[in-house]
Amino acid sequence: MKNVLKFLLAALAVLPMSLTAQPQPQHTPPAGTQPNEHNIKGAEYPRIGEDGRTYWRFYAPNAEKVEISFRGAMTKEADGYWTYVSPEPEVVGIHYYQMIIDGVSVADPNGIPYFGMGQWVSAIEIPERGVDYYSEQEVPHGDVRESWYYSNIRNEWRRCFVYTPAEYETNPKAKYPVLYLQHGMAEDETGWWRQGKMNFIMDNLIASGKAVPMIVVMDSGNIEVAFNGRSGQTREQYGADFTPILLTEIIPHIEAKYRTLTDREHRAMAGLSWGGLQTFNTALPNLDKFSYIGGFSGAGSINLNELGTAYNGAFADIEAFNKKVHLLFMGIGSEENPGRTRSLADGLKAAGLTNVVYYESPGTAHEFLTWRRCLHEFAPLLFQK
C-alpha cells in the first residue's frame, strides 16, 4: 500500500526548540537610533544614537544584576528587560564589550561573537560619518581563505587566513607580493578579517589603484591567552615561537601553495599592538627576508642610544638599512598616548633613517578603527619600488 506517503521533515519532528531566544522588544526604539552593525540579524539592541550615545536593552527577568563591561550596571525594568543609556556619546570606532549576568561575563547573545581579550566578546561600533574605505563596495572582491598546514614546531594542525586579490582568479600566471599581517594580544587569526575588515580595505584600495594587488596572510601569533593570564612564560618568551613558525613553516606553506613573489623585495610584515612587537622582533633581525615593515599601536623597544646593536644590528649601518628597508611604518591613535611612538619616529629620522613613516589616527584609541586606518595608510606604500 503506497498510500499518501508523506516524507515529512524529520527536522520538525526532532529539532529541539526549547532554547530561549532573547525575545524581541515590543516597544518603539528611541527616535534617530539605529541597531549596532555587529548585532545578529533582527536584533534591535544595542543601538547607536545620532550623537554616538549607545542604547541598551537586554532581557533577563530572573537575573539579580546585569552589567555591561566598561560601562556599568543596567537598570531593571518592570517588563523583564534591563536598560542602559550611555551618559555621554561614545568615541567613534569598534569597541569590545561583554554582558555580565550575575557576575558571569559572556558575549552578548544578540551580537556577533569575536575573539578578543582572550575570550568571546561582542562589539559595538560608533560609525564614522562619510567614510567608506572599509565598507563593501561595488568593486571586484578578493577572497579570504582558510588555509591549513601542519606545524612541526607546535605539533599541531594550524590554519591561517589568506586574502587573495580579485584578479588572482583571472590572471593564472601572475605572481603576487605578500604581506604577513598580525593581530594583537588575546586575539587570533580571525581578528584582521572579522573585526578589521581588511578584505574590504584591500578590495577598495586595489580597485582604486591606490595599492598594488597583493596577498595578505593572517595567522595566530600564539598570543590568544593574554600575557597576564599566561603562566610560566617571561615577557621575552610570550609569543616568541611565532617567529620560527612564520619563517620556517608559514612562509614556505604560502609560497608552495599560492602564486607568490618569493624574494625579500616582495615580502612585507606588519602587526598591531603585540603583533607589532612580533613584527619588529621577526622582520628587523631578518632583513634578508623582509623589505617593508609596519607597527600599528605597538612595536618593540628601541633605545636610540644603542641603535647600532638593536635587533641583531639591523640599524648598525644606516645607509644599508635605508637601501634595504623601503618602509618602516609606525601608526598609532591620538587617544592612546602617542607621544613615545612619535618621538621614536622622529628619533629614527634624526638618526638618518629615510624611510620612516609616522601616522597618527585622529581621535581614536587602542582599537580596530585605529588599525583599519593604519592598514589603509600602510598598504598603498607597499611594493611600489
Add this chain to the structure above:
Amino acid sequence: MKNVLKFLLAALAVLPMSLTAQPQPQHTPPAGTQPNEHNIKGAEYPRIGEDGRTYWRFYAPNAEKVEISFRGAMTKEADGYWTYVSPEPEVVGIHYYQMIIDGVSVADPNGIPYFGMGQWVSAIEIPERGVDYYSEQEVPHGDVRESWYYSNIRNEWRRCFVYTPAEYETNPKAKYPVLYLQHGMAEDETGWWRQGKMNFIMDNLIASGKAVPMIVVMDSGNIEVAFNGRSGQTREQYGADFTPILLTEIIPHIEAKYRTLTDREHRAMAGLSWGGLQTFNTALPNLDKFSYIGGFSGAGSINLNELGTAYNGAFADIEAFNKKVHLLFMGIGSEENPGRTRSLADGLKAAGLTNVVYYESPGTAHEFLTWRRCLHEFAPLLFQK
C-alpha cells in the same frame, strides 16, 4: 635629548583587562576524561568520559541557578563552581547546548560559538572511535573561501563559502564540477564548514580517490530565524526566496569567478533538514540545471499517488527522469524516525526510479554527525558518469 627613548607597547598602557575570564579549575579532572574538542584553547570543561558520559564545571559564584540546555540544573559547589555529570553516556555525535545563567541562555564562554537554532550555541562532541574521515589528515588540503556578491533580489551584500579542492591551485586550466550544499533551519552559511567539517571530509575523499575533485558552495538559505519564530511567512514562503537567489545570482557569481564546469551534468545540489526541502524544491523543478540531488534528514513531501504532478512534473516521465537524474540520495539517522524516509525511497524505487540511494546512519539522530556521514556517502557518487 634622545635619552633612552623607550617605544613601549601602547597595548599595555591602555588595553582594558577588567573582563573576567572563566578561571581555570584547580582540581584534578576525573580519570579517563578528556576536554571536549569544541572548547576554546585551555578550557578544561566540559569533558567527555571514556564511556560517553559528560562532565561539566562552570564558574558562577554569584548566580542563583545555572542550567545546561537539554540536560538540566547544575549543582552549586562551595568553591563557586557549578557541576553536572550526565546520568547516562551521551550518544556519539555533535550536540548543541547553551548555558542558562539565571534564566539567560548564552553560548558557553569556554566553547567555540556556532550559529545554530537561530542563536549562538556551543557544541559538545562525543567522539566516534576509530573514525577519521572528518579529521585533519596529512593529505593535500583545499581552501574554504569567503566569497562576496551583491543580491539584487535581497538588496544586500551576501557571502557564500566556497571550498576549492587542493589541486585547484596547481591546475590553472582545469575546470571543476560544483556541489551546492545547504545547511538546516536556524543555521547559516557557516554550518557545513564549521560544525560539518565538510572541508576535511572532501579533502580525505579526494585524496583517496573516492571522490572526484569538486567545488562546494555553501550559502545562507535565508532560514536563520527558525520557522516558529518567523512572523508573516507561510510554510511555503519560508526560505523560498533562496531558490531564485541560487539560480539567478549565486550560480552566475560562482561560474563567473571560479573555474567551473557549467552544464547540468556537472552541477549537484544537496541540503540537510530544511536545506533538503530547499534542495528538492529547487533542483527537481529545474532538472535542466541539476543532475545529482541529495536530501539529508529531510526533503520535500512527495505523495506517491500523485507522483506524476509533483515538483512541476519532474517524475512524470520516469524513464526520462532516470536518464537525467544520476542520483537521488536520501540519508537519515536511525535515531530520528527514519521510517518514512525509508518508505519513500522504497516507494520511488518501486515506481521505477533507478538512481535512488537510501542511506541510514546507524545510531545517530538529527545532528551533524548524521550529516557528515551523509556527505561522506553522497560525495563519492557525484560526477562519476
